[in-house]
Amino acid sequence: MATADDRSMHTPDGTSHANAAAGPTRARRIAVPAITVAVLLVAWEIVVRAGMVPNFLLPSPTQVVAALVGDSALLASHAGTTLVESALGLVIGVAVGFVAAVLMDRFETIYLALDPLITISQTIPTVAIAPLLVLWFGYGLAPKVILIVLTTFFPVAVSLASGFRSTDPDMIDLMRTMGASDLQIFLQVKLPGSLEQFFSGLRISATYAIVGAVISEWLGGFSGLGVYMTRVRKSFAYDRMFAVIILISVLSLALMRLVDLLERVSMPWKQEEGK
Protein backbone atom coordinates (compact mmCIF):
# COMPACT_ATOMS: atom_id res chain seq x y z
CA MET A 1 0.00 0.00 0.00
CA ALA A 2 1.28 3.45 -0.81
CA THR A 3 1.26 5.52 2.34
CA ALA A 4 2.70 8.88 3.12
CA ASP A 5 5.45 7.30 5.22
CA ASP A 6 8.03 7.46 2.52
CA ARG A 7 7.06 10.94 1.42
CA SER A 8 7.48 12.24 4.96
CA MET A 9 11.04 10.94 5.14
CA HIS A 10 12.37 13.23 2.41
CA THR A 11 12.72 16.95 2.26
CA PRO A 12 13.90 18.79 -0.85
CA ASP A 13 16.91 20.21 0.95
CA GLY A 14 17.48 17.33 3.35
CA THR A 15 21.03 16.76 2.17
CA SER A 16 22.24 20.27 2.84
CA HIS A 17 20.74 20.13 6.34
CA ALA A 18 22.50 16.83 6.98
CA ASN A 19 25.86 18.30 5.94
CA ALA A 20 25.41 21.37 8.09
CA ALA A 21 24.56 19.23 11.10
CA ALA A 22 27.51 16.86 10.53
CA GLY A 23 30.04 19.37 11.95
CA PRO A 24 33.82 19.26 11.30
CA THR A 25 35.21 16.49 9.13
CA ARG A 26 37.05 13.54 10.66
CA ALA A 27 40.41 14.75 9.31
CA ARG A 28 39.84 18.17 10.90
CA ARG A 29 38.79 16.60 14.20
CA ILE A 30 42.11 14.73 14.32
CA ALA A 31 44.38 17.38 12.80
CA VAL A 32 43.39 20.37 14.97
CA PRO A 33 44.12 18.81 18.38
CA ALA A 34 47.22 17.02 16.99
CA ILE A 35 48.67 20.31 15.77
CA THR A 36 47.82 21.99 19.09
CA VAL A 37 49.69 19.30 21.04
CA ALA A 38 52.64 19.47 18.63
CA VAL A 39 52.87 23.28 19.01
CA LEU A 40 52.76 23.00 22.82
CA LEU A 41 55.49 20.32 22.81
CA VAL A 42 57.74 22.42 20.55
CA ALA A 43 57.19 25.49 22.78
CA TRP A 44 58.01 23.40 25.87
CA GLU A 45 61.21 22.10 24.23
CA ILE A 46 62.27 25.64 23.27
CA VAL A 47 61.55 27.01 26.78
CA VAL A 48 63.69 24.30 28.41
CA ARG A 49 66.53 24.43 25.87
CA ALA A 50 66.68 28.22 26.03
CA GLY A 51 67.16 27.89 29.79
CA MET A 52 64.06 29.89 30.69
CA VAL A 53 63.27 27.20 33.28
CA PRO A 54 66.05 25.24 35.05
CA ASN A 55 66.37 21.79 33.50
CA PHE A 56 66.49 19.99 36.89
CA LEU A 57 62.99 21.33 37.59
CA LEU A 58 61.47 20.74 34.15
CA PRO A 59 62.83 18.15 31.72
CA SER A 60 62.33 18.73 28.00
CA PRO A 61 59.90 16.54 26.00
CA THR A 62 62.83 14.81 24.29
CA GLN A 63 64.35 13.97 27.69
CA VAL A 64 60.98 12.59 28.83
CA VAL A 65 60.75 10.40 25.72
CA ALA A 66 64.34 9.22 26.33
CA ALA A 67 63.41 8.31 29.93
CA LEU A 68 60.29 6.52 28.71
CA VAL A 69 62.30 4.46 26.21
CA GLY A 70 65.23 3.88 28.59
CA ASP A 71 63.04 2.65 31.41
CA SER A 72 60.52 0.86 29.22
CA ALA A 73 61.17 -2.64 30.58
CA LEU A 74 60.88 -1.51 34.20
CA LEU A 75 57.83 0.65 33.43
CA ALA A 76 56.15 -2.28 31.64
CA SER A 77 56.62 -4.50 34.69
CA HIS A 78 55.22 -1.84 37.05
CA ALA A 79 52.40 -1.08 34.60
CA GLY A 80 51.50 -4.79 34.62
CA THR A 81 50.95 -4.69 38.39
CA THR A 82 48.88 -1.50 38.16
CA LEU A 83 46.77 -2.91 35.33
CA VAL A 84 46.05 -6.15 37.20
CA GLU A 85 44.96 -4.17 40.30
CA SER A 86 42.88 -1.79 38.17
CA ALA A 87 41.18 -4.56 36.20
CA LEU A 88 40.40 -6.58 39.31
CA GLY A 89 39.11 -3.52 41.19
CA LEU A 90 37.11 -2.33 38.19
CA VAL A 91 35.43 -5.69 37.59
CA ILE A 92 34.48 -6.05 41.25
CA GLY A 93 33.48 -2.36 41.46
CA VAL A 94 31.23 -2.64 38.40
CA ALA A 95 29.68 -5.85 39.76
CA VAL A 96 29.01 -4.23 43.15
CA GLY A 97 27.64 -1.09 41.43
CA PHE A 98 25.37 -3.20 39.22
CA VAL A 99 23.98 -5.20 42.15
CA ALA A 100 23.46 -2.00 44.20
CA ALA A 101 21.60 -0.35 41.29
CA VAL A 102 19.38 -3.41 40.74
CA LEU A 103 18.52 -3.63 44.44
CA MET A 104 17.85 0.12 44.59
CA ASP A 105 15.53 -0.18 41.61
CA ARG A 106 13.73 -3.25 42.93
CA PHE A 107 13.27 -2.19 46.55
CA GLU A 108 12.44 1.41 47.34
CA THR A 109 13.59 0.98 50.96
CA ILE A 110 17.05 -0.02 49.74
CA TYR A 111 17.06 3.01 47.41
CA LEU A 112 16.16 5.34 50.27
CA ALA A 113 18.75 3.68 52.52
CA LEU A 114 21.65 3.56 50.06
CA ASP A 115 21.19 6.76 48.04
CA PRO A 116 22.59 9.17 50.68
CA LEU A 117 25.23 6.66 51.82
CA ILE A 118 26.57 6.27 48.30
CA THR A 119 26.76 10.03 47.85
CA ILE A 120 28.45 10.52 51.24
CA SER A 121 30.97 7.77 50.45
CA GLN A 122 32.14 9.82 47.48
CA THR A 123 32.89 12.89 49.58
CA ILE A 124 35.62 10.98 51.46
CA PRO A 125 38.93 11.78 49.72
CA THR A 126 40.67 8.74 48.27
CA VAL A 127 44.05 9.86 49.61
CA ALA A 128 42.58 10.04 53.11
CA ILE A 129 41.12 6.56 53.12
CA ALA A 130 44.08 4.86 51.37
CA PRO A 131 46.44 4.93 54.42
CA LEU A 132 43.67 3.39 56.56
CA LEU A 133 43.23 0.59 54.06
CA VAL A 134 47.00 -0.05 54.10
CA LEU A 135 46.87 -0.11 57.90
CA TRP A 136 43.99 -2.58 57.91
CA PHE A 137 44.94 -4.81 54.98
CA GLY A 138 48.74 -4.49 54.63
CA TYR A 139 50.87 -3.74 51.59
CA GLY A 140 49.53 -6.45 49.28
CA LEU A 141 46.86 -6.49 46.61
CA ALA A 142 43.83 -6.30 48.93
CA PRO A 143 43.91 -2.61 50.04
CA LYS A 144 44.54 -1.47 46.46
CA VAL A 145 41.66 -3.48 45.02
CA ILE A 146 39.35 -2.33 47.84
CA LEU A 147 40.22 1.32 47.16
CA ILE A 148 39.53 0.87 43.45
CA VAL A 149 36.24 -0.89 44.19
CA LEU A 150 35.23 2.01 46.46
CA THR A 151 35.96 4.57 43.77
CA THR A 152 34.62 2.69 40.73
CA PHE A 153 31.31 1.30 41.98
CA PHE A 154 29.84 4.76 42.50
CA PRO A 155 29.61 6.03 38.89
CA VAL A 156 28.21 2.69 37.72
CA ALA A 157 25.67 2.41 40.55
CA VAL A 158 24.45 5.99 40.19
CA SER A 159 24.23 6.00 36.40
CA LEU A 160 22.54 2.59 36.23
CA ALA A 161 20.06 3.43 39.01
CA SER A 162 19.20 6.64 37.18
CA GLY A 163 18.82 4.68 33.92
CA PHE A 164 16.48 2.16 35.54
CA ARG A 165 14.38 4.91 37.11
CA SER A 166 14.07 6.83 33.84
CA THR A 167 12.33 3.93 32.08
CA ASP A 168 9.18 5.22 30.36
CA PRO A 169 6.24 4.29 32.66
CA ASP A 170 4.08 3.79 29.54
CA MET A 171 6.54 1.12 28.43
CA ILE A 172 6.16 -0.64 31.76
CA ASP A 173 2.35 -0.41 31.47
CA LEU A 174 2.53 -1.84 27.95
CA MET A 175 4.66 -4.75 29.16
CA ARG A 176 2.17 -5.40 31.95
CA THR A 177 -0.69 -5.54 29.44
CA MET A 178 1.34 -8.25 27.70
CA GLY A 179 1.40 -10.13 30.99
CA ALA A 180 5.14 -9.54 31.61
CA SER A 181 6.64 -10.33 35.01
CA ASP A 182 8.89 -7.89 36.89
CA LEU A 183 11.92 -9.91 35.78
CA GLN A 184 10.81 -9.79 32.13
CA ILE A 185 10.24 -6.03 32.34
CA PHE A 186 13.73 -5.69 33.82
CA LEU A 187 15.46 -7.87 31.23
CA GLN A 188 13.55 -6.72 28.14
CA VAL A 189 13.12 -3.02 28.86
CA LYS A 190 14.97 -1.58 31.84
CA LEU A 191 18.35 -3.20 31.33
CA PRO A 192 18.79 -2.51 27.59
CA GLY A 193 17.28 0.95 28.11
CA SER A 194 19.94 1.78 30.71
CA LEU A 195 22.97 0.61 28.73
CA GLU A 196 23.85 4.11 27.56
CA GLN A 197 23.91 5.45 31.13
CA PHE A 198 25.81 2.34 32.24
CA PHE A 199 28.59 2.98 29.73
CA SER A 200 28.78 6.66 30.71
CA GLY A 201 29.36 5.51 34.28
CA LEU A 202 31.77 2.79 33.22
CA ARG A 203 33.86 5.28 31.24
CA ILE A 204 34.33 7.40 34.39
CA SER A 205 34.98 4.30 36.52
CA ALA A 206 37.65 3.12 34.08
CA THR A 207 39.65 6.34 34.56
CA TYR A 208 39.15 6.20 38.33
CA ALA A 209 40.48 2.63 38.33
CA ILE A 210 43.98 3.52 37.09
CA VAL A 211 44.21 6.67 39.23
CA GLY A 212 42.90 4.77 42.27
CA ALA A 213 45.54 2.06 41.79
CA VAL A 214 48.36 4.63 41.52
CA ILE A 215 47.21 6.51 44.65
CA SER A 216 47.01 3.32 46.67
CA GLU A 217 50.49 2.33 45.47
CA TRP A 218 51.91 5.68 46.62
CA LEU A 219 51.12 4.73 50.18
CA GLY A 220 52.83 1.40 50.19
CA GLY A 221 53.58 -1.57 48.02
CA PHE A 222 56.29 -3.46 46.24
CA SER A 223 55.41 -2.89 42.61
CA GLY A 224 53.23 -0.68 40.42
CA LEU A 225 53.38 2.69 38.70
CA GLY A 226 52.63 4.49 41.99
CA VAL A 227 55.58 2.74 43.65
CA TYR A 228 57.81 3.64 40.68
CA MET A 229 56.55 7.24 40.86
CA THR A 230 57.43 7.52 44.57
CA ARG A 231 60.92 6.15 43.95
CA VAL A 232 61.76 8.52 41.04
CA ARG A 233 60.32 11.48 42.97
CA LYS A 234 62.60 10.73 45.90
CA SER A 235 65.60 10.59 43.53
CA PHE A 236 64.58 13.87 41.84
CA ALA A 237 64.43 12.09 38.44
CA TYR A 238 61.78 14.37 37.01
CA ASP A 239 62.22 13.12 33.44
CA ARG A 240 61.11 9.68 34.66
CA MET A 241 58.36 11.30 36.69
CA PHE A 242 56.96 12.87 33.53
CA ALA A 243 57.44 9.57 31.69
CA VAL A 244 55.30 7.70 34.20
CA ILE A 245 52.65 10.45 34.18
CA ILE A 246 52.40 10.10 30.40
CA LEU A 247 52.17 6.33 30.73
CA ILE A 248 49.32 6.65 33.28
CA SER A 249 47.47 9.01 30.93
CA VAL A 250 47.97 6.63 28.01
CA LEU A 251 46.71 3.66 30.05
CA SER A 252 43.63 5.62 31.21
CA LEU A 253 42.89 6.71 27.65
CA ALA A 254 43.35 3.15 26.38
CA LEU A 255 40.93 1.87 29.00
CA MET A 256 38.39 4.54 28.01
CA ARG A 257 38.76 3.56 24.35
CA LEU A 258 38.20 -0.05 25.34
CA VAL A 259 34.96 1.00 27.05
CA ASP A 260 33.94 2.93 23.89
CA LEU A 261 34.62 -0.17 21.81
CA LEU A 262 32.62 -2.32 24.21
CA GLU A 263 29.76 0.19 24.01
CA ARG A 264 29.76 0.13 20.20
CA VAL A 265 29.70 -3.67 20.16
CA SER A 266 26.99 -3.88 22.84
CA MET A 267 24.73 -1.20 21.32
CA PRO A 268 24.72 -1.72 17.53
CA TRP A 269 21.43 0.20 17.19
CA LYS A 270 23.17 3.41 18.29
CA GLN A 271 25.27 3.38 15.12
CA GLU A 272 22.07 3.47 13.05
CA GLU A 273 20.49 6.23 15.15
CA GLY A 274 23.44 8.46 14.34
CA LYS A 275 22.97 8.06 10.59
Add this chain to the structure above:
Amino acid sequence: MATDSLNNMPGNDVPPILEARHLTLSWDGGAHVVVRDISLEVGESEVVCLVGKSGCGKTTILHALSGLTAPIEGQVLLRGADISGRPGKVSYMLQKDLLIPSKRIIDNVCLPLVIKGAPRKDAREIAAPLFERFDLAGTEQKWPSQLSGGMRQRAAFLRTYLQGNEVALLDEPFSALDAITRVDLRSWYCDMARDLGLASVVITHDVDEAVSMADRIYVLSGTPRAGVPTTVAGVVNVRREQAMAQAGVDDFALTPSYVACKRQVLELLG
Protein backbone atom coordinates in the same frame (compact mmCIF):
# COMPACT_ATOMS: atom_id res chain seq x y z
CA MET B 1 -30.97 9.07 8.21
CA ALA B 2 -28.57 6.25 8.83
CA THR B 3 -27.36 7.58 12.17
CA ASP B 4 -29.21 6.57 15.32
CA SER B 5 -30.62 9.18 17.59
CA LEU B 6 -28.77 10.39 20.67
CA ASN B 7 -28.27 8.09 23.63
CA ASN B 8 -29.19 5.08 21.54
CA MET B 9 -27.61 1.93 22.85
CA PRO B 10 -26.13 -0.37 20.20
CA GLY B 11 -28.78 -2.14 18.25
CA ASN B 12 -26.71 -5.29 18.08
CA ASP B 13 -28.21 -8.61 19.15
CA VAL B 14 -24.85 -10.41 19.25
CA PRO B 15 -23.48 -10.50 22.82
CA PRO B 16 -20.51 -8.16 23.26
CA ILE B 17 -16.95 -9.43 23.59
CA LEU B 18 -15.86 -6.70 25.95
CA GLU B 19 -18.25 -4.99 28.28
CA ALA B 20 -17.80 -2.33 30.92
CA ARG B 21 -20.60 -2.28 33.47
CA HIS B 22 -21.19 0.79 35.57
CA LEU B 23 -17.52 1.66 35.94
CA THR B 24 -16.55 4.27 38.49
CA LEU B 25 -12.87 5.13 38.40
CA SER B 26 -10.54 7.17 40.51
CA TRP B 27 -6.98 8.45 40.24
CA ASP B 28 -6.27 8.12 43.95
CA GLY B 29 -8.06 5.09 45.30
CA GLY B 30 -11.48 6.64 45.69
CA ALA B 31 -11.01 10.15 47.09
CA HIS B 32 -11.23 11.80 43.68
CA VAL B 33 -13.75 10.22 41.31
CA VAL B 34 -12.72 10.76 37.69
CA VAL B 35 -15.28 8.67 35.83
CA ARG B 36 -18.73 7.83 37.20
CA ASP B 37 -21.01 4.98 36.17
CA ILE B 38 -19.83 4.38 32.62
CA SER B 39 -21.06 1.39 30.65
CA LEU B 40 -19.98 0.41 27.19
CA GLU B 41 -20.00 -2.59 24.91
CA VAL B 42 -17.70 -3.78 22.13
CA GLY B 43 -18.94 -6.40 19.69
CA GLU B 44 -16.99 -8.76 17.46
CA SER B 45 -14.74 -6.92 14.94
CA GLU B 46 -16.29 -3.62 15.98
CA VAL B 47 -14.40 -0.37 16.21
CA VAL B 48 -15.69 1.66 19.15
CA CYS B 49 -14.39 5.18 19.70
CA LEU B 50 -14.39 7.12 22.96
CA VAL B 51 -14.40 10.83 22.26
CA GLY B 52 -13.92 13.47 24.90
CA LYS B 53 -12.02 16.61 25.65
CA SER B 54 -8.47 16.49 27.00
CA GLY B 55 -8.30 15.63 30.68
CA CYS B 56 -11.76 14.00 30.81
CA GLY B 57 -10.32 10.63 31.78
CA LYS B 58 -10.25 8.76 28.46
CA THR B 59 -6.91 7.11 29.25
CA THR B 60 -8.17 6.26 32.75
CA ILE B 61 -11.06 4.35 31.16
CA LEU B 62 -8.67 2.53 28.82
CA HIS B 63 -6.41 1.62 31.77
CA ALA B 64 -9.43 0.12 33.53
CA LEU B 65 -10.51 -1.79 30.41
CA SER B 66 -6.95 -3.15 30.06
CA GLY B 67 -6.86 -4.30 33.69
CA LEU B 68 -3.94 -2.01 34.55
CA THR B 69 -6.13 -0.35 37.17
CA ALA B 70 -9.13 -1.74 39.00
CA PRO B 71 -12.42 0.20 39.12
CA ILE B 72 -13.69 1.33 42.51
CA GLU B 73 -17.14 0.24 41.34
CA GLY B 74 -18.36 -1.82 38.41
CA GLN B 75 -16.85 -4.58 36.31
CA VAL B 76 -14.96 -5.16 33.09
CA LEU B 77 -16.15 -8.36 31.43
CA LEU B 78 -14.44 -10.23 28.61
CA ARG B 79 -16.89 -12.73 27.11
CA GLY B 80 -18.71 -12.62 30.42
CA ALA B 81 -15.63 -13.25 32.60
CA ASP B 82 -14.61 -10.54 35.06
CA ILE B 83 -11.15 -9.22 34.12
CA SER B 84 -11.22 -6.09 36.30
CA GLY B 85 -7.70 -5.30 37.49
CA ARG B 86 -6.17 -8.24 35.58
CA PRO B 87 -3.90 -7.09 32.75
CA GLY B 88 -2.93 -9.33 29.85
CA LYS B 89 -6.42 -10.26 28.64
CA VAL B 90 -6.85 -7.43 26.14
CA SER B 91 -4.14 -5.80 24.02
CA TYR B 92 -3.08 -2.21 24.44
CA MET B 93 -1.48 0.22 22.01
CA LEU B 94 -0.48 3.74 22.90
CA GLN B 95 0.08 7.02 21.09
CA LYS B 96 3.82 6.39 21.32
CA ASP B 97 4.77 3.29 19.38
CA LEU B 98 6.98 2.21 22.32
CA LEU B 99 9.19 0.04 20.15
CA ILE B 100 12.28 -0.94 22.13
CA PRO B 101 15.25 0.81 20.45
CA SER B 102 17.62 -2.04 21.29
CA LYS B 103 15.56 -4.70 19.52
CA ARG B 104 15.26 -5.26 15.80
CA ILE B 105 11.71 -4.90 14.41
CA ILE B 106 11.20 -8.66 14.25
CA ASP B 107 12.13 -9.01 17.93
CA ASN B 108 10.01 -6.03 18.89
CA VAL B 109 6.89 -7.49 17.33
CA CYS B 110 7.70 -10.93 18.78
CA LEU B 111 7.85 -9.54 22.30
CA PRO B 112 4.34 -10.65 23.39
CA LEU B 113 5.11 -14.21 22.24
CA VAL B 114 8.47 -14.27 24.02
CA ILE B 115 6.84 -12.94 27.19
CA LYS B 116 4.36 -15.82 27.02
CA GLY B 117 7.31 -18.20 26.97
CA ALA B 118 7.75 -18.95 23.25
CA PRO B 119 11.38 -19.60 22.24
CA ARG B 120 12.74 -16.67 20.20
CA LYS B 121 13.11 -18.80 17.07
CA ASP B 122 9.52 -20.04 17.18
CA ALA B 123 8.23 -16.52 17.83
CA ARG B 124 10.12 -15.22 14.78
CA GLU B 125 8.66 -18.00 12.64
CA ILE B 126 5.14 -17.00 13.70
CA ALA B 127 5.73 -13.28 13.12
CA ALA B 128 7.73 -13.36 9.89
CA PRO B 129 4.84 -14.27 7.50
CA LEU B 130 2.75 -11.37 8.86
CA PHE B 131 5.23 -8.67 7.85
CA GLU B 132 3.97 -8.52 4.27
CA ARG B 133 0.34 -8.33 5.35
CA PHE B 134 1.18 -5.41 7.67
CA ASP B 135 3.08 -3.56 4.88
CA LEU B 136 6.31 -4.13 6.76
CA ALA B 137 8.11 -6.48 4.37
CA GLY B 138 11.86 -5.93 4.43
CA THR B 139 11.91 -4.24 7.82
CA GLU B 140 12.41 -7.40 9.88
CA GLN B 141 16.10 -6.83 10.58
CA LYS B 142 15.93 -3.04 10.86
CA TRP B 143 16.18 -1.09 14.10
CA PRO B 144 13.15 1.03 15.10
CA SER B 145 15.13 4.24 14.49
CA GLN B 146 15.44 3.28 10.81
CA LEU B 147 11.66 3.31 10.25
CA SER B 148 9.31 6.23 9.53
CA GLY B 149 6.58 7.14 12.01
CA GLY B 150 3.87 5.34 10.05
CA MET B 151 5.93 2.15 9.70
CA ARG B 152 6.77 2.19 13.40
CA GLN B 153 3.09 2.48 14.24
CA ARG B 154 2.26 -0.45 11.93
CA ALA B 155 4.98 -2.48 13.66
CA ALA B 156 3.43 -1.53 17.00
CA PHE B 157 0.09 -2.71 15.65
CA LEU B 158 1.60 -6.03 14.55
CA ARG B 159 3.02 -6.41 18.05
CA THR B 160 -0.45 -5.63 19.46
CA TYR B 161 -2.00 -8.23 17.16
CA LEU B 162 0.56 -10.86 18.21
CA GLN B 163 -0.62 -10.50 21.78
CA GLY B 164 -3.30 -12.84 20.48
CA ASN B 165 -6.27 -11.17 22.18
CA GLU B 166 -9.67 -10.53 20.65
CA VAL B 167 -9.80 -6.90 21.71
CA ALA B 168 -7.25 -4.11 21.20
CA LEU B 169 -7.34 -0.83 23.12
CA LEU B 170 -5.79 2.07 21.24
CA ASP B 171 -4.90 5.30 23.03
CA GLU B 172 -4.79 8.06 20.40
CA PRO B 173 -2.68 5.79 18.20
CA PHE B 174 -2.33 8.15 15.25
CA SER B 175 -2.07 11.55 16.91
CA ALA B 176 1.75 11.67 16.79
CA LEU B 177 1.77 11.26 12.99
CA ASP B 178 1.59 13.88 10.27
CA ALA B 179 -1.87 14.58 8.79
CA ILE B 180 -1.48 12.57 5.56
CA THR B 181 0.02 9.52 7.26
CA ARG B 182 -2.67 9.71 9.93
CA VAL B 183 -5.52 9.52 7.39
CA ASP B 184 -3.83 6.68 5.47
CA LEU B 185 -3.04 4.72 8.58
CA ARG B 186 -6.44 4.92 10.23
CA SER B 187 -8.23 3.57 7.14
CA TRP B 188 -5.52 0.90 6.89
CA TYR B 189 -6.07 0.07 10.55
CA CYS B 190 -9.85 -0.29 10.19
CA ASP B 191 -9.46 -2.60 7.17
CA MET B 192 -6.84 -4.70 8.96
CA ALA B 193 -8.79 -4.94 12.21
CA ARG B 194 -11.89 -6.12 10.33
CA ASP B 195 -9.81 -8.60 8.30
CA LEU B 196 -8.22 -9.97 11.45
CA GLY B 197 -11.51 -10.07 13.35
CA LEU B 198 -10.07 -7.77 16.01
CA ALA B 199 -12.45 -5.64 18.05
CA SER B 200 -11.05 -2.21 18.95
CA VAL B 201 -11.63 0.53 21.45
CA VAL B 202 -9.99 3.71 20.19
CA ILE B 203 -9.76 6.91 22.18
CA THR B 204 -9.40 10.17 20.36
CA HIS B 205 -10.21 13.84 20.69
CA ASP B 206 -10.44 14.17 16.91
CA VAL B 207 -14.13 14.03 15.96
CA ASP B 208 -13.37 13.39 12.27
CA GLU B 209 -11.16 10.48 13.24
CA ALA B 210 -13.90 9.01 15.42
CA VAL B 211 -16.60 9.35 12.73
CA SER B 212 -14.27 7.92 10.05
CA MET B 213 -13.27 4.89 12.08
CA ALA B 214 -16.00 3.94 14.49
CA ASP B 215 -19.00 1.68 14.29
CA ARG B 216 -20.11 3.33 17.51
CA ILE B 217 -18.97 6.47 19.29
CA TYR B 218 -19.27 7.03 23.03
CA VAL B 219 -19.13 10.75 23.69
CA LEU B 220 -17.74 11.56 27.11
CA SER B 221 -18.35 14.71 29.04
CA GLY B 222 -17.06 15.97 32.36
CA THR B 223 -14.17 17.89 33.90
CA PRO B 224 -12.77 15.71 36.70
CA ARG B 225 -10.17 18.30 37.70
CA ALA B 226 -13.00 20.74 38.40
CA GLY B 227 -14.83 18.11 40.46
CA VAL B 228 -17.26 17.01 37.74
CA PRO B 229 -16.77 13.30 37.05
CA THR B 230 -16.93 12.16 33.44
CA THR B 231 -20.02 10.30 32.24
CA VAL B 232 -21.26 9.12 28.85
CA ALA B 233 -23.08 12.10 27.32
CA GLY B 234 -24.42 9.99 24.48
CA VAL B 235 -23.81 7.18 22.03
CA VAL B 236 -23.76 7.66 18.27
CA ASN B 237 -24.07 4.59 16.07
CA VAL B 238 -22.42 4.98 12.69
CA ARG B 239 -23.99 2.99 9.87
CA ARG B 240 -21.24 3.49 7.33
CA GLU B 241 -22.18 0.87 4.72
CA GLN B 242 -25.87 1.81 4.59
CA ALA B 243 -25.03 5.52 4.34
CA MET B 244 -22.65 4.94 1.42
CA ALA B 245 -25.17 2.66 -0.33
CA GLN B 246 -27.96 5.23 0.09
CA ALA B 247 -25.78 8.08 -1.15
CA GLY B 248 -24.26 5.99 -3.95
CA VAL B 249 -20.68 6.92 -3.06
CA ASP B 250 -17.70 4.86 -1.93
CA ASP B 251 -16.38 7.40 0.57
CA PHE B 252 -18.28 7.76 3.83
CA ALA B 253 -16.97 11.30 4.27
CA LEU B 254 -19.05 12.35 1.22
CA THR B 255 -22.37 11.21 2.69
CA PRO B 256 -24.92 13.35 4.57
CA SER B 257 -24.74 10.77 7.35
CA TYR B 258 -21.07 11.63 8.00
CA VAL B 259 -21.95 15.27 8.57
CA ALA B 260 -24.94 14.32 10.74
CA CYS B 261 -22.77 12.02 12.91
CA LYS B 262 -20.15 14.69 13.28
CA ARG B 263 -22.75 17.27 14.27
CA GLN B 264 -24.23 14.92 16.88
CA VAL B 265 -20.84 14.23 18.41
CA LEU B 266 -19.98 17.94 18.51
CA GLU B 267 -23.31 18.78 20.11
CA LEU B 268 -22.80 16.11 22.75
CA LEU B 269 -19.30 17.40 23.44
CA GLY B 270 -20.84 20.80 24.08
